[in-house]
Amino acid sequence: MDSIPRPRPCLTCVLGALACFAAVWASFAWLDLPFGELFAASALTDMGRFVGAFFPPDLSPAFLAKVASGTLETLAISAIGTVLAVVAAVFLALPAAGRFGLPARAGARLVLNFLRSVPELVWATLMVLLAGLGPFAGVLALALHTAGVLGRLFAEALENSPAEPEAALRELGAGPVSAFCYGVMPLVGAQWLAYALYRWEMNIRMAAILGFVGAGGLGTILYYELSLFHEARASTVIIAMLGLSVLVDTVSALFRRGRLAAQ
Amino acid sequence: MSVRSLRDPAALGRLGWSIVALVCLWPLLVIAQFRPGALFEAGNLDAMGHFLAGFWPPEVSGFFLQLLWTATLETLAMATAGIALALLLAVPLSLAVTRSLSAASLAGGRHSLVVSAVRAMLRLLLVVLRGVPELVWALVFVRVFGLGPAAGVLALGITYGGMLAKVFSEILESGDLRPARALMEAGSGRTGALLYGLLPGVSQELVSYTVYRWECAVRASVVMGFVGAGGLGQLMDQSMKMLNGGEAATILATFLVLVLGADALSAWLRRRLA
Numbered sequence: 001m002d003s004i005p006r007p008r009p010c011l012t013c014v015l016g017a018l019a020c021f022a023a024v025w026a027s028f029a030w031l032d033l034p035f036g037e038l039f040a041a042s043a044l045t046d047m048g049r050f051v052g053a054f055f056p057p058d059l060s061p062a063f064l065a066k067v068a069s070g071t072l073e074t075l076a077i078s079a080i081g082t083v084l085a086v087v088a089a090v091f092l093a094l095p096a097a098g099r100f101g102l103p104a105r106a107g108a109r110l111v112l113n114f115l116r117s118v119p120e121l122v123w124a125t126l127m128v129l130l131a132g133l134g135p136f137a138g139v140l141a142l143a144l145h146t147a148g149v150l151g152r153l154f155a156e157a158l159e160n161s162p163a164e165p166e167a168a169l170r171e172l173g174a175g176p177v178s179a180f181c182y183g184v185m186p187l188v189g190a191q192w193l194a195y196a197l198y199r200w201e202m203n204i205r206m207a208a209i210l211g212f213v214g215a216g217g218l219g220t221i222l223y224y225e226l227s228l229f230h231e232a233r234a235s236t237v238i239i240a241m242l243g244l245s246v247l248v249d250t251v252s253a254l255f256r257r258g259r260l261a262a263q
Numbered sequence: 264m265s266v267r268s269l270r271d272p273a274a275l276g277r278l279g280w281s282i283v284a285l286v287c288l289w290p291l292l293v294i295a296q297f298r299p300g301a302l303f304e305a306g307n308l309d310a311m312g313h314f315l316a317g318f319w320p321p322e323v324s325g326f327f328l329q330l331l332w333t334a335t336l337e338t339l340a341m342a343t344a345g346i347a348l349a350l351l352l353a354v355p356l357s358l359a360v361t362r363s364l365s366a367a368s369l370a371g372g373r374h375s376l377v378v379s380a381v382r383a384m385l386r387l388l389l390v391v392l393r394g395v396p397e398l399v400w401a402l403v404f405v406r407v408f409g410l411g412p413a414a415g416v417l418a419l420g421i422t423y424g425g426m427l428a429k430v431f432s433e434i435l436e437s438g439d440l441r442p443a444r445a446l447m448e449a450g451s452g453r454t455g456a457l458l459y460g461l462l463p464g465v466s467q468e469l470v471s472y473t474v475y476r477w478e479c480a481v482r483a484s485v486v487m488g489f490v491g492a493g494g495l496g497q498l499m500d501q502s503m504k505m506l507n508g509g510e511a512a513t514i515l516a517t518f519l520v521l522v523l524g525a526d527a528l529s530a531w532l533r534r535r536l537a
Contacts, residue, residue, distance in 0.1 A: 024347040027340035033413045050407055076294035083288065117522045118515065121398075121486040121496075125503050130311045131302055135295045182271075209398045212490055216295075226402060234403075238395060245394040 053231035057239055066221065067240050074217035074244065077135050077210070078203040081142030086196050088147035093154035112155075115148025120206050124215040135216025142203050142210070153195045154188075161187040201252050208241050218244075310506075317508020327510060330498060335517060338494035341412050341487065342480035345419025349480075350473065352392075352424030357431035360385050363440055364457065392425030397483050402490040415492035419480055430472055438465040471533045478529035482522055495521070 094100070096108035124141035131137045166183030170176070174183075211219025218237055225233040301307060358364060360382055397418045404414035443460030447453070451460075488496020495514060502510035 023343050027343040027347070030336060030340045031344055031412050031416065033344070033416060034408070047407060073294055076291040079291050080288070080295045080297060113523070114519070117519045119482060119486050119518070119522075121489055122499065122515070122518065125489070125499075129314055129503075130307055132307060136297060136301060139295050139297060205396060209396050212398065212402065222399065223402070226406070238399060238403075241396065241399060242391065242394040245396075246390060249394075 050231075054235040054238075056232065057235040058230070058232040059236065063233060063236060067218070067236055070218040070221045070237070071240055071244060073135050074207045074219075075204065077138040077215075077217050078142065078200060078207040081139045081207070082146060082196060082200040082203050084139065084143035085146035085150055085199070086192075088143065089150035089154050090192075092147065092151040093158055096151060096155035097158035099158075108151075108155075112148045112151040115144055116152065117148070118145065120145045120210065121213060124210045125213045128214045133214040133216075138207060138210040138215035138217060141215060142207060146199050146203060150195055150199055154192055157188045157191045157195075158184070197252075197255075201248050204248050205245055208244060314506050314508050314511075317506070318512040320509060321512040321516065322507070322509035323513065327513070331495075331513065331517060334488075334495045334498045335521065337412055338484050338487075338496075338521065339481065341415045341419065341484040341492075341494055342477060344416045345423060345484065346473065346477045346480050348416060348420030349423035349427050349476070352420060353427035353431055356385060356389065356424070356428040357435065358457075360389065360428065361432040361435045363436055364461075389425045389428050392421050393423075393429065394425075395422065397422040398486070398490055401487050401492040405491045410491045410493070410497075412487075412493035414490075415484055415487035415494065418487070418492065419483060423476055423480060427473065427476060431469060434465050434468050434472070435461065467536050471536045474529050474532045474536070478525045481525040485518055485521065 092108050092112055095104040096112055098105040120141050123144045124137060127137040127140040127144075131140060161184060165187065166179050169179040169183045207217050209219045211217045211221065212223050214220065218241055222234055222237040222241075225237065362382065365378060365382075400418035400421050401414050404417050408414050408417070438461050440461065442464070443456040446456040446460045484494050484496075486496045488494045488498065489500050491497065495517060499511065499514045499518075502514060
């Protein structure tokens, strides 16, 4: 069986794997996690008592109504935040795609990078200062971060779309606005919509936890009930979040399958 | 040609849909307490103005930078340890829930009812693991393990374990099973068939997705501190509560470097893998 040549050892693979193991080992060593105590017998009974406190969830009608209104607020925050983000993203994507010269392009890209690098939750803490506690701060936070993400994606779509239809319209005497609306929008519109819907899906999940820093929605209720040690109520809120996430997943999967079937 | 025929024939429909959208949006605006006026109220503007004015100069004292460095390392370590934990959870789970890897599928026999039931239960478990946001897990775990990175690592491990398991099983499901079947027919065991028949075809995709998730984990662990789970977020939370603009500015700059750095590293690694 000597006829089959042995594969040559891949040095990069071995080094890469070693580097990964070293990073993981260093991380656990640096964090010094108390996992040993965690799984000791006394900790396990404590843990059992803690988990037990979450069951059964509080299903009293008054609290369920509160959770339902929190869910509605979460959906509203995500929807309005995404709509605002789309508007801002369009205005930032035009210069970022190089339509107003190179300096404007660099400037717009810098703004977009900044907007999207600051996490939603950090924007939310800043917006709570600016707009006060409540869902409006959450709307602004989602809008700012999502504008950065969508602006970059929109600009890429613009740059990748063919320039001829718009140029043809301009040569026929159309104004810049109508040339854009009828020469570019039909090409990029569907893709922009797909990006926006995808971000909306992510924003629904995010809006559920923005309340931890006081920006409205389900998170506000969860944070409040947990800090009062009302575990049964917290468990209801967590189930609502899980339900929301599963619902969004299912709807988006159905929608995607429908789109694929239509194509 | 009359002026009428030059009009956009679709304009009326678009106008109609825009009005319908606005009518649907209106109650949402009310629920979300959309009041742009609040931004320009004197009290709010003052608070924000003072805070922003403090942003310059950023805090660069040696003591603070020392704190910042420790917190940054803690954030990166949390993300890496979290992903390692997630992999530990995801590998067995993904192998268990992948239908096409079951003995019955590979041997071409019938699926037993018990095995299918167990698989459905595990799938349900995955939905719960990844359906609850990592920050919620962290908030709950902080109550058990106290303030610090342990809660963050466990939260990341659980949520990302669920996500990785789902995507791994999708990748395995879409892989080419013929080499594995051929190995089994030639008498190899199931483990051998998996390692030599299926994994070589899909390993790049698996590794690439794991690297992408690590990048997401860095972003997630940056904010874990807001619920007390250690890292840069905790430092940010303290500075914000004390309205210390200089410190907030330095931490924000660190966020930018960390997020963009993880972004670039992950993009480079995935390009090399592709």
